[in-house]
Amino acid sequence: MPEELIIAGRQVLVVATRRPTARGVRLRASAISGRIEVSLPARGGEAAAAALLQSHQAWIAAQVAKWPTPAPYVPGGVIPFNGEMVRVDWQVEHPRTPALVGQNLRVGGPLPLLNGRLERWLKAQALADLEPVTRRLADQLGRPLARVSVGDTSSRWGSCAGARSGEGARIAYSWRLILAPAWVRFAIAAHEAAHLVHQDHSPAFHALNRQLDPRAGEARRWLARHGAALHWVGRQA
Template structure:
């Protein structure tokens, strides 16, 4: 029988089973971003085959999970990145409830059970304000309209641009977790999505414009390839021993 979770290296790792009609073979993936193991089966594939694949690849799975980032909860005393810099969560019940960033400390008060939610909402608002401003600035340089900028918590991409050819302007969305990355990395993502206002593809012309808007585009891609997965573990609770 296919397990719903595995204990690997002291972690309880969820196992997600998916089926795809077009798939012909069983596939195994350990996602450092989602923090789960995924078994993909053909539409009529037996779960026993998936379970056997898990058993036969146990050593490989252990090696993959060992490289996963560790969770950093929104809890007192933990250090989270903001703009790529370490920031201590300084919670005292008597502090003001609205978070305030002071001297590498995020000072916040109020009831402890509500702490994580308030920090996340504050980070999302900070991300949206920053990304909205910078997106519209670069769009103006390109003489293009932006109808809406939004933030979400996607795991498949850091940004997206839709409707670039619409008269009212494009809708550009980002991961709010970019506020955790250095500002220059965040701006590079903005330049990338803004370049899609001109080129709705990844052609040589697109990449040329992207480099023109941001000479550090390649460096930012490498930074995200190396550190991006860890951003998705910020705000996750630590599993009990």
């Protein structure tokens, strides 16, 4: 089985994972990880996987062609921030702490540290934005909230845990929401806050969610369309 493919003008990694419960071989072209993910059963399956990759070349190429393009943190590069496109304005002599000046994200210091510096700043911005909004929603609902955090999750934009525990709930977000427009971010916060009251996706949950955020459905559509691209920010390939 190949470890990478050159397909649709891109160099794409093929990553195989064994899943003891899987019956056969499965193929997935993930627009979020940017990898061809092959799932294999507990034993064997390599030959079948190689054959599947071969016979699905056209399908894989069509999927890869639809993937977003990487938006690396490079001087002069453009990344989304709060729903707008901003330019990375790096000069070694600029202050090291990033600052948004108009449409320019001004940042200085040694170039090899640019990546880490921008990512830390974006995560801090995400938390500074999402924490007060989430606390306000929890107060509005009269529910205890122990902790708000941000992380780098690929499967979910937000999660709410421990809402029934005595210590209060923990709500976590993908820091990449700071790249999206404010109303999309708010929609995720309203969704997770509604889970403080209803730990399911029942009609009662949706009614409360709509009450907190009338644009809930619109945000879901925005993320379905643009969400994958947010996972390509800060990536080289």
